[in-house]
Amino acid sequence: MEAGGAGEVDHLAGERATAQFDVDHMKVAWAGSRHAVDVADRMARLVASDPVFRKDNRTMLPRKELFKDTLRKAAHAWKRIVELRLTEEEANLLRLYVDQPGYVDLHWGMFVPAIKGQGTEEQQKKWLPLAYKFQIIGCYAQTELGHGSNVQGLETTATFDPKTDEFVMHSPTLTSSKWWPGGLGKASTHAVVYARLITEGKDYGIHGFIVQLRSLEDHSPLPGVTLGDIGGKFGSGAYNSMDNGVLRFDHVRIPRDQMLMRLSQVTKEGKYVHSNVPKQLLYGTMVFVRQTIVADASKALSRATCIAVRYSAMRKQFGPQTGGPETQVLNYKTQQSRLFPLLASAYAFRFVGEWLKWLYTDVTHKLEAKDFSTLQEAHACTAGLKAVTTSATADGIEECRKLCGGHGYLNSSGLPELFATYVPACTYEGDNVVLLLQVARILMKTVSQLASGKQPVGTMAYMGNVQYLMQCKCGVNTAEDWLSPAAIREVFEARALRMAVNCAQNINRAPSQEEGLYELSPDLLEVAVAHIQLIIVTKFIEKVEQDIPGEGVKEQLRNLCNVYALYLVHKHLGDFLSTGCMTARQGALANQQLGKLYAQLRPNAVALVDAFNYTDHYLGSVLGRYDGNVYPALYDEAWKDPLNDSPVPDGYREHLRPLLKQQLKLSRL
Ligand SMILES: CCCCCCCCCC/C=C\CCC/C=C/C(=O)SCCNC(=O)CCNC(=O)[C@H](O)C(C)(C)COP(=O)(O)OP(=O)(O)OC[C@H]1O[C@@H](n2cnc3c(N)ncnc32)[C@H](O)[C@@H]1OP(=O)(O)O
Numbered sequence: 001m002e003a004g005g006a007g008e009v010d011h012l013a014g015e016r017a018t019a020q021f022d023v024d025h026m027k028v029a030w031a032g033s034r035h036a037v038d039v040a041d042r043m044a045r046l047v048a049s050d051p052v053f054r055k056d057n058r059t060m061l062p063r064k065e066l067f068k069d070t071l072r073k074a075a076h077a078w079k080r081i082v083e084l085r086l087t088e089e090e091a092n093l094l095r096l097y098v099d100q101p102g103y104v105d106l107h108w109g110m111f112v113p114a115i116k117g118q119g120t121e122e123q124q125k126k127w128l129p130l131a132y133k134f135q136i137i138g139c140y141a142q143t144e145l146g147h148g149s150n151v152q153g154l155e156t157t158a159t160f161d162p163k164t165d166e167f168v169m170h171s172p173t174l175t176s177s178k179w180w181p182g183g184l185g186k187a188s189t190h191a192v193v194y195a196r197l198i199t200e201g202k203d204y205g206i207h208g209f210i211v212q213l214r215s216l217e218d219h220s221p222l223p224g225v226t227l228g229d230i231g232g233k234f235g236s237g238a239y240n241s242m243d244n245g246v247l248r249f250d251h252v253r254i255p256r257d258q259m260l261m262r263l264s265q266v267t268k269e270g271k272y273v274h275s276n277v278p279k280q281l282l283y284g285t286m287v288f289v290r291q292t293i294v295a296d297a298s299k300a301l302s303r304a305t306c307i308a309v310r311y312s313a314m315r316k317q318f319g320p321q322t323g324g325p326e327t328q329v330l331n332y333k334t335q336q337s338r339l340f341p342l343l344a345s346a347y348a349f350r351f352v353g354e355w356l357k358w359l360y361t362d363v364t365h366k367l368e369a370k371d372f373s374t375l376q377e378a379h380a381c382t383a384g385l386k387a388v389t390t391s392a393t394a395d396g397i398e399e400c401r402k403l404c405g406g407h408g409y410l411n412s413s414g415l416p417e418l419f420a421t422y423v424p425a426c427t428y429e430g431d432n433v434v435l436l437l438q439v440a441r442i443l444m445k446t447v448s449q450l451a452s453g454k455q456p457v458g459t460m461a462y463m464g465n466v467q468y469l470m471q472c473k474c475g476v477n478t479a480e481d482w483l484s485p486a487a488i489r490e491v492f493e494a495r496a497l498r499m500a501v502n503c504a505q506n507i508n509r510a511p512s513q514e515e516g517l518y519e520l521s522p523d524l525l526e527v528a529v530a531h532i533q534l535i536i537v538t539k540f541i542e543k544v545e546q547d548i549p550g551e552g553v554k555e556q557l558r559n560l561c562n563v564y565a566l567y568l569v570h571k572h573l574g575d576f577l578s579t580g581c582m583t584a585r586q587g588a589l590a591n592q593q594l595g596k597l598y599a600q601l602r603p604n605a606v607a608l609v610d611a612f613n614y615t616d617h618y619l620g621s622v623l624g625r626y627d628g629n630v631y632p633a634l635y636d637e638a639w640k641d642p643l644n645d646s647p648v649p650d651g652y653r654e655h656l657r658p659l660l661k662q663q664l665k666l667s668r669l
């Protein structure tokens with residue numbers, strides 16, 4: 001846990017003393033409210049103090065033991081949730097701090113939301129109470145061996161048989177095997193299965209069905225159902241605690257009322273009826289989860305930066321030419337220029353995640369009132385932000401590992417496992433490239449409508465300012481001018497719009513729209529990234545403009561916001577220059593200002609990661625310890641490796657001894 005107990009020494013106390021802001025209030029700004037800090041703190045401590053939830057040996061467990069450990073933790077977590085009568089908010093946080101991917105994530109995160117979003121009231125009344133009490137365990141079975149990104153290309157069939165009032169679920173080919181769903185392999189009793197609905201001889205495309213897979217008596221697969229785990233995955237520990245599964249159906253029958261019928265129905269006679277709603281609502285569960293993934297990005301990146309900042313503050317290498325103590329590696333400007341933008345990104349993703357949650361809730365209310373006007377905005381924002389934040393977070397975790405030098409490569413640093421667990425977020429819930437191309441298509445559509453005078457709305461409203469943004473000139477003359485939110489916002493808007501318009505013009509020159517979209521898809525990706533980065537920067541600026549209590553808190557957030565924006569200017573300078581949004585001199589001034597901001601951030605760095613309020617248990621890193629007492633912890637940790645169980649290793653007699661004896665004989669010749 002944190003320092004302050006009897007006998008504990010805070011090796012980072014000096015760092016904490018230099019902070020120029022109230023850390024306690026920064027915790028509130030980060031978590032969203034005082035209440036959020038208190039609940040999270042209570043749940044984190046509850047988990048950290050419970051031996052069942054220990055995870056320091058996780059990367060050393062063989063897969064079967066790891067999976068059993070996951071089942072044990074999930075069951076224990078549920079027991080605690082019931083015993084302590086935890087609220088939904090508390091229960092979600094408890095699961096978060098248990099920090100081990102498992103079937104419960106899909107049960108609560110996808111199975112339940114799919115039924116809520118796509119089930120009728122009657123279906124919800126039947127299935128949700130069972131799911132809420134864990135009388136059934138569910139997963140989300142969409143992806144197949146042959147198709148993941150292309151949902152419309154799925155092959156599993158659900159053919160209606162009016163004679164028995166049932167659907168027949170079938171996997172007609174090997175490639176139609178469901179492949180990847182988490183929790184499917186070993187734990188789930190039920191799944192929401194996505195399949196092509198066929199009735200009266202006609203294929204009506206993809207629909208969701210609730211299907212029982214395993215016996216509720218002995219957990220064995222039901223007749224006609226083939227089930228298994230798809231095998232080990234990248235890294236030690238990591239996502240291997242999850243039973244991602246394979247599923248095949250051989251003409252399995254389910255009652256008609258197990259088709260999720262909120263969006264469309266099949267009557268007893270086999271007639272297909274589509275409610276008057278957009279068919280994309282079928283993708284609603286993915287939109288919901290993409291939104292939660294953005295919030296998770298800030299958690300993962302803040303963990304990695306917390307480890308790297310604390311370790312960089314205690315680690316020393318080299319010293320001044322004149323002698324004297326070695327330098328903390330955090331004082332190296334190169335370390336700061338690699339690490340501080342990641343710290344700023346963690347904050348940026350936290351606030352854009354908060355805003356996205358608001359947007360999602362707002363759109364949901366509108367959908368309930370049959371207003372579908374914001375569906376496209378919700379899709380573009382969730383897809384784009386999911387793609388940009390997960391890619392930056394995965395890269396950022398790996399950068400943090402390198403920032404910790406050799407020790408970062410040890411499992412005990414926590415960083416290899418964090419990376420291995422996190423990196424599939426770039427693929428699941430929509431491959432990031434596929435999602436960015438969705439955003440780009442919407443942007444191209446918006447550009448094409450500008451000529452007709454149609455005013456874009458929401459996060460695309462800036463595109464309506466086309467006359468000005470296509471020709472404006474950045475007014476920055478000094479490095480300090482880059483501290484103006486208006487200047488920053490304008491260059492990001494101009495860059496995004498000009499890239500979109502240029503790309504749209506190039507597409508129009510292609511023989512067909514389709515060919516243009518295909519040929520220019522690498523450029524389209526960059527257009528989408530520029531638009532999404534504008535959203536993140538804008539939401540950070542808007543956050544800083546709010547009333548934020550606590551001494552120095554607003555100033556630190558403003559600093560982080562400027563670091564985030566100017567780092568992007570520096571990184572994507574090519575975009576800003578080639579679109580004529582700014583000059584090379586202005587680019588150099590931005591970089592100059594960035595250097596000054598890093599210097600201002602330096603004395604606050606450790607306190608800024610303290611504000612995440614993570615326990616040592618949740619961080620799971622000897623390098624990121626709150627007290628900074630890294631070396632004894634690293635040393636102790638090494639001895640826990642099973643390889644150190646005996647001084648002479650297994651295999652010595654068979655493989656080392658004969659070799660050494662042979663060398664001895666040869667040397668005597
Ligand atoms: C209670 C809380 C508990 C705490 C738990 C927290 C949650 C944690 C959950 C666990 C987290 C992680 C675990 C990982 C689990 C992973 C699960 C999965 O991966 S599930 C499978 C995910 N699969 C995908 O994402 C597939 C990606 N593909 C697609 O989405 C589509 O195929 C797509 C969009 C690429 C193409 O679709 P389609 O071919 O149908 O359409 P078009 O491209 O032609 O578009 C037509 C039209 O529709 C619009 N559109 C597309 N998608 C959407 C959408 N989602 N919403 C709204 N509109 C959409 C598109 O813009 C086009 O519009 P138009 O106007 O016609 O141009």
Ligand SMILES: Cc1cc2nc3c(=O)[nH]c(=O)nc-3n(C[C@H](O)[C@H](O)[C@H](O)COP(=O)(O)OP(=O)(O)OC[C@H]3O[C@@H](n4cnc5c(N)ncnc54)[C@H](O)[C@@H]3O)c2cc1C
Pocket residue numbers: 106140141142143146147148149150179180181182239244424427428429430431432433434437
């Ligand atoms: C850890 C993990 C957990 C998962 N959990 C679940 C789950 O619970 N339930 C579930 O149903 N699924 C799950 N999935 C599956 C996941 O949703 C898919 O893997 C994901 O949607 C990507 O699809 P794919 O694997 O078909 O990739 P592909 O689409 O085959 O991608 C391969 C490559 O092709 C590129 N590509 C594809 N289409 C295009 C295009 N149109 N234009 C340009 N490039 C393209 C991609 O960018 C990528 O580089 C999970 C996957 C993982 C890794």
